[in-house]
Amino acid sequence: MEIIVEGIRQAFYLLFTLDPEVLGITLLSLEVSGTATLISLLIGISVGTAVALTRFPGRQLVVSMINTGMGLPPVVVGLFVTIFLWRNGPLGDLEILYTPTAIVIAQAIIATPIVTGITLAAMQHLPKNLRLQILALGATRLQMIWILVKEAKLPLLAAVMAGFGSVISEVGASIMVGGNIKGYTRVLTTATVMETGKGNFDIAIALGVILFILCFMINAVLTQIQQKERPR
Amino acid sequence: MTGEMSILEVRNLYVERGGVAVLDIPGLTVCEGQVLTLIGPNGAGKSTLLLILSRLVKSVQGELIFRGRKVDSNDAAQDYRRKIAMVFQEPLLFDATVFDNVASGLRIRGVNRGEIKQVVGEYLERFGISHLDRRSARKLSGGEAQRTSLARAFAIRPEIIFLDEPFSSLDPPTRESLMGDLERNLRETQTTAVMATHDQFEALRLSDLIAVMNKGKIIQIGSPGEVMNHPVDEFAASFVGMETIITGEVTKTDGGTFIVSVSDQDVEVTGEMHVGEKLTCFVRPENVTLSLEPPGGKTSARNVFPGIVLKIIPMGFFNRVCIDCGFYLVAYVTNQSLEDLSLSVGKSVTASFKATAIHVIRKQK
Incomplete structure (x- = not known):
């Protein structure tokens, strides 16, 4: 019990003294996961919308694949990204294994199916005749898609939260492709794993608390927006 | 009120679904300024015909002619859709204010702010919803929502307006007052209209011409007097209230x-x-x-x-x-x-x- 109390005390000490190392780790976590989420939103919203609005042979299979992808195990993603970026792997020439960029790639791969799946569901939930109504108002195809995305903005906020939540708390892929290099690729989750392994429970708890507070604050802001706009 | 000029025509329209003909219309002409009502039971093909006439759905067989020109290519369809408006049974409003909803068609056309403000103001007034302009569309009653949908369609100042059972999900007093507003606006703006309904009183009140539909075919077309008093067969008779x-x-x-x-x-x-x-x-x-x-x-x-x-x-x-x-x-x-x-x-x-x-x-x- 004493360990936990001490850990939490340590966490707030590190937070309030703005410990440079902890601050660096936190900012890197935000930057990497933020970028990965942004990339996944760009790809996921486009693909999800496209699949929702079109009919093509094999569509059912694509939808099943997206849904399966929503539960992609991070370690498997980490493994394949590592293989691709390995020195003599297909993309080895890029020399980006064990860099923050590698983590961004791995996390974007994890978050994209989640964002795609939620976008697809949100788009299919809009009234069937809404597309026809928008076309009847004179919209071009692009205008129609833009209006539909705006109409689905509340469920799409859920996609942002789910995507970001999945990558900020992910550890397997980050440690495999990033390597947990101090001051370079060390993020909150990988640091927590390492400190726990070394028996430094107080610092591990401190990092865990920071991660938790971070997740909570970001989701609180998004939830605030979502609930304010909620239909009554 | 009935003009002589043909504004819209379909020819040799034939639509089948699963081997069954859902629409089989050799020809139908809508004249400028006319209000044509398609009347018939559910499944008669009224909604499908409206979707084809508004070119929201392309028919494989048959041609659509607007002001003497074929609406055949996708570009022609896009052009044509900028000249029409559609009101469905559900209001299908956007998650925005009443003002923004009524403005949506104009914004899509890139109309400037000043003109939007003036036109939207006019149509909010015409449908008696000026006081709701800042209200979220989510907080409207059924009647208010359908008024907004009608104002949105009229604000485009369409050459033809299509209405698919616009009053079907409203309670009788609301339906009555909304029908009055629609009737007045159709008359004042001289807009050509094609409306689907299964209510003979609605058809009688609003139309210059009534087309009775059954199983994908137009079995009779004529003035309200003709259709009501001289039905061509038992189906038409039972449908126009000859009990x-x-x-x-x-x-x-x-x-x-x-x-x-x-x-x-x-x-x-x-x-x-x-x-x-x-x-x-x-x-x-x-x-x-x-x-x-x-x-x-x-x-x-x-x-x-x-x-x-x-x-x-x-x-x-x-x-x-x-x-x-x-x-x-x-x-x-x-x-x-x-x-x-x-x-x-x-x-x-x-x-x-x-x-x-x-x-x-x-x-x-």
């Missing part, structure tokens, strides 16, 4: 009138027919008068039949009274008359209707 449908044979002709024998009773009808012809006769329920005693010489009604009340169905301001007088006859009776006659099931009454109130068609083989 008494009786069959019989011509037994006698007499210069301008003839006698049809119906269940051993003689019904006198104005018109020319040959003896021996088998006919179906229709009588509109509002043309049947009920009394307790035979009216004697006081009435011009040639057909007077004693009968027994079978059923009384209240319909709001009036009642449907079903009578057995050798054949089945339906009469509309106001609440006041029902009380004056103290009608009840099983009571003997006399039903009468004029020889001119009967519409006959030769029996279908």
